Amino acid sequence: MGHHCCSKQKVKRGLWSPEEDEKLVKYITAHGHSCWSAVPKHAGLQRCGKSCRLRWINYLRPDLKRGTFSEQEERTIIDVHRILGNRWAQIAKHLPGRTDNEVKNFWNSCIKKKLIAQGLDPKTHNLLRAASRSLLHGNGPNPSNTNPAHQFHPNGGGATTPFTISSPTKSAAYDSVMAPPPPEMAPPPMYDVVGNLMGHDQAAAAAIPRYPYADSGGGVLMSFRDQNAAGLQASVDFMNGSSSSSSMDHAAGNAFSQGMGAAAAFMDVTAGMWATAVDSGMCAGIEVAQAQQQQQQQPPPLQLQPQAGMVQGEVVGRPAVMNGGGAAADMMDVSSVYGPGGGATAFDLELMESCGLFCGGGAANAMEQLQWDC
DNA sequence: AACAGGGGCAACCGCTTGCCG
């Protein structure tokens, strides 16, 4: 069955010949492609417009970057896929010169297998059930898996579900706050799913103002601000299970840090993303976040921008989300950053959802909550 | 050398979305 757009005409299908390519390139270069359905006719091709469009976009476009994906690109794909899922076109926008088709193929042929080999579910980026269970029962990671990301968190953890966004653009855009690591406690390393220590843009990180808190315990600080009541603020140290607040019920912190064992929820405002580290039977996976050394090559800026409802430096929260229904914290300033080099970003949407972090009364889900302007 | 199997990639299919009359 042919395309509906070309069912009336006899069109050639299958691989494109060099002659056809040449015709298409010549035509597009000279005239552009205001209307794809008219392109084959004008270019003298026995193809449908749709086919021409695909050929141009996926193969002939002059700005395409061919060849194997770099490690950086691979990391970007994994990171963005974790947020967006199989939205290949959106993911591809973060990879200059790559097409959605290319990204999709690379994912299906390469990355997916890597993740599975590492015991991670390529759909959710969480540990696969079997791996998760063995970890939760203290059996440790798959012996065949040497990925340090799968080692236990030194603070008492579980399996890692790593995720990073290296986003200089966003880092600079967000008026984030950071908590310097206590000198006596080295921040835990963070690895991406291919076992690489994750990196951030040091320059961008340096531009980020330091978090005013002097955290004493090496934990993760979260501060909440009630947008409706200026000055009202609360902070929670999830790692240490301590908290302080001027106005709000921070049951969430207690629940996370105490009720669930070594649970923690981080947020790195430098990327506007959450990091979660929860060790519980309900939520598998622990995030270990750390700022880290500058990498030689920076990934392309992700151009992630908050959309309507989000304010720079703030992440829209729901009253019942972070505090278990206690207080109103419509806007939350949340910070969690280790290290002098910048902020690690990690989050686990599914985890957050399962833990009710984003489960407001409305229909919005976590993905909707984190609107990305791609 | 021949064959089978698997992987990678280009292209297709069909659904969704957006625009316009």
Place this chain on the structure above:
DNA sequence: TCGGCAAGCGGTTGCCCCTGT
């Protein structure tokens, strides 16, 4: 508001090539 059309997009298919036997 509705219908038609074109473009966009994600899933799937099928071909080609490489590798192992």
